[in-house]
Amino acid sequence: MKRIGILTSGGDAPGMNACIRAAVRAAIAQGLEIFGIRRGYAGLIHDEIELLNRRTVANIIHQGGTILGTARSSEFMTKQGRALAIENLDKREIEGLILIGGDGTFRGGTVLSQECGVSIIGVPGTIDNDVYGTDYTIGFDTAVNCALEAIDRIRDTALSHERLFFVEVMGHHTGFIALESGIAGGAEELLIPEAPLSVDELCSHLERNFNGEKRSAIVVVAETEQPGDSFRIARAVRDKLGFDSRVCILGHIQRGGSPTARDRVLAGKLGVAAVQMLAAGKSGYMVGEINWRIACTPLEYTWKKKKELNVELVEMRKLLCE
Numbered sequence: 001m002k003r004i005g006i007l008t009s010g011g012d013a014p015g016m017n018a019c020i021r022a023a024v025r026a027a028i029a030q031g032l033e034i035f036g037i038r039r040g041y042a043g044l045i046h047d048e049i050e051l052l053n054r055r056t057v058a059n060i061i062h063q064g065g066t067i068l069g070t071a072r073s074s075e076f077m078t079k080q081g082r083a084l085a086i087e088n089l090d091k092r093e094i095e096g097l098i099l100i101g102g103d104g105t106f107r108g109g110t111v112l113s114q115e116c117g118v119s120i121i122g123v124p125g126t127i128d129n130d131v132y133g134t135d136y137t138i139g140f141d142t143a144v145n146c147a148l149e150a151i152d153r154i155r156d157t158a159l160s161h162e163r164l165f166f167v168e169v170m171g172h173h174t175g176f177i178a179l180e181s182g183i184a185g186g187a188e189e190l191l192i193p194e195a196p197l198s199v200d201e202l203c204s205h206l207e208r209n210f211n212g213e214k215r216s217a218i219v220v221v222a223e224t225e226q227p228g229d230s231f232r233i234a235r236a237v238r239d240k241l242g243f244d245s246r247v248c249i250l251g252h253i254q255r256g257g258s259p260t261a262r263d264r265v266l267a268g269k270l271g272v273a274a275v276q277m278l279a280a281g282k283s284g285y286m287v288g289e290i291n292w293r294i295a296c297t298p299l300e301y302t303w304k305k306k307k308e309l310n311v312e313l314v315e316m317r318k319l320l321c322e
């Protein structure tokens, strides 16, 4: 293998740039040429591909987002779209691809690989941490710390006004961000899809809280299908208990910002591992980190298996969220 490509697809996540930088450095050290593909699969179809070198990835390690850009491409779902992508790979003799994203990114890449034989290695990059085969995804730690900072700030005003707050965090139908930021922020309750609470349960919990010594509370809510469900929950609590509350939806601020040290180190490790896998002739795997060690998982597991929340943390929340 002499030439490989790298792309970022799906939602951007802090640390993607650190991963691109690591992969470029590792590829050059292996004697490989590495091409950056802009806007994910859309750029592969529209031939937005350029050779990367150490200079083009200089001074990006601390930047959030992705210098390559990202997109969700419906064209790539079609055979005609992928045929154009294959032409662009063939004309540059690109034989391997590093795909940074989530399970949707890996699924698309697998179809492409089956159609043209290009080798593919996935790297988990999403703030949601909802990818099977890795303890943490690139971007998760930064997003959790962003949510935590917001929760800490909201606690100041919640305490001052003796108020109930609902803080809604992202997570793509999972509670990873809510669980970690909520526990770290000392939330009074967590609403996560993996361990649902009824409005009645939430209300009796809040009532206990406010009948005790507490005068304020923060409920961290994992975003559901549509962002903004917290408003419905807040209304239901007001109707039942008469509690006035405020809702704060953190939204896309969780996706931006400079990556934490933890995300940069993870991104570096996984970027290097991905290049090494391609250079060793491997394809169809995602490189992740399990118990601090590099772990390779067949790509199809990422969409066939569900990553579970840390059971101990879920249990612990009963003790810590009161």
Ligand code: F6P
Residues within 6 Å of the ligand: 011, 126, 127, 128, 170, 171, 172, 173, 223, 255
């Ligand atoms: O997958 C990352 C994520 O930020 C989710 O947490 C969120 O639900 C979704 O992307 C938002 O997507 P978009 O960028 O299309 O608004």
